[in-house]
Amino acid sequence: MISLKQVGKTYGTPGQEAFSAVQDVSLHIKPGSIHGIIGESGAGKSTLLRMMNMLERPDTGQVWFEGLELTGMTEHQLREIRRQSGMIFQQFNLLHNRTVARNVEMPLELAGVPGKQRRQRAEECLAITGLTDKARQYPAALSGGQKQRVAIARALAPNPKVLLCDEPTSSLDPRTTIDILSVLREINRSLGVTIVIVTHEMDVVRRLCDEVTVMEGGRLTDQFMLPSRGAGRHGEGGASGDEAALSPPASYREQLLGKAGERE
Numbered sequence: 001m002i003s004l005k006q007v008g009k010t011y012g013t014p015g016q017e018a019f020s021a022v023q024d025v026s027l028h029i030k031p032g033s034i035h036g037i038i039g040e041s042g043a044g045k046s047t048l049l050r051m052m053n054m055l056e057r058p059d060t061g062q063v064w065f066e067g068l069e070l071t072g073m074t075e076h077q078l079r080e081i082r083r084q085s086g087m088i089f090q091q092f093n094l095l096h097n098r099t100v101a102r103n104v105e106m107p108l109e110l111a112g113v114p115g116k117q118r119r120q121r122a123e124e125c126l127a128i129t130g131l132t133d134k135a136r137q138y139p140a141a142l143s144g145g146q147k148q149r150v151a152i153a154r155a156l157a158p159n160p161k162v163l164l165c166d167e168p169t170s171s172l173d174p175r176t177t178i179d180i181l182s183v184l185r186e187i188n189r190s191l192g193v194t195i196v197i198v199t200h201e202m203d204v205v206r207r208l209c210d211e212v213t214v215m216e217g218g219r220l221t222d223q224f225m226l227p228s229r230g231a232g233r234h235g236e237g238g239a240s241g242d243e244a245a246l247s248p249p250a251s252y253r254e255q256l257l258g259k260a261g262e263r264e
């Protein structure tokens, strides 16, 4: 699905000290999987995610998407590829002067899809995320969890193969986090959409992911599969987001596999 081959990214302008945000990372995202990228603040997780659809161009290495090498493509060529990869963010990024339905229609408008088709697709996507009754509301009238559902519906509108999720639950309370994770899980299960999710919360990985990559100081320091997603694995709490954020990266494997193992 997506392969990163020895990618690296350095930030900085001439005259400033360069900062190496990601170094020599190789990673393969399997089709149909839910892949977590976990690590502390500044570890390079978002940069890595944004390189997957070339919103951030790597300085070194290659990015492959569905057998196509993106690294040499022009912005014009990348636009089509980006339609196949929806993105969602911590802060939802909705347009406040548009209704919920018109937010969801937005990527279709940009792609030149005719109005009737757009409205129909927006309805379908809002049904998938359980927001049919909110179509005519404005974002200001919605809760955080509902706003994120709108953002997910909008990302789904162009029928992407993958959803790239950058800390999608970090501004939500624990109950709403669980709701959003179940929406993502259902999208993966019923529509076959591959999901890549960046998070600093151990519990998000534990509840949702099949495989996890650990980032530390711009480098990939560990990668492992999680036991198959069963009722036991989803049902229990484990470390809270705050505890997880304080955990040293070296212990992610132990904590994730240990906790999952206990419940098996």
Ligand SMILES: Nc1ncnc2c1ncn2[C@@H]1O[C@H](COP(=O)(O)OP(=O)(O)OP(=O)(O)O)[C@@H](O)[C@H]1O
Residues within 6 Å of the ligand: 011, 012, 019, 020, 021, 039, 040, 041, 042, 043, 044, 045, 046, 047, 048, 200
């Ligand atoms: N556009 C930029 N210009 C300069 N430095 C940047 C830029 N974007 C990111 N960085 C730096 O690169 C490093 C990695 O950032 P990145 O956002 O990828 O990390 P992260 O693991 O996602 O962190 P967080 O969880 O806090 O978002 C950080 O030190 C950050 O300050």
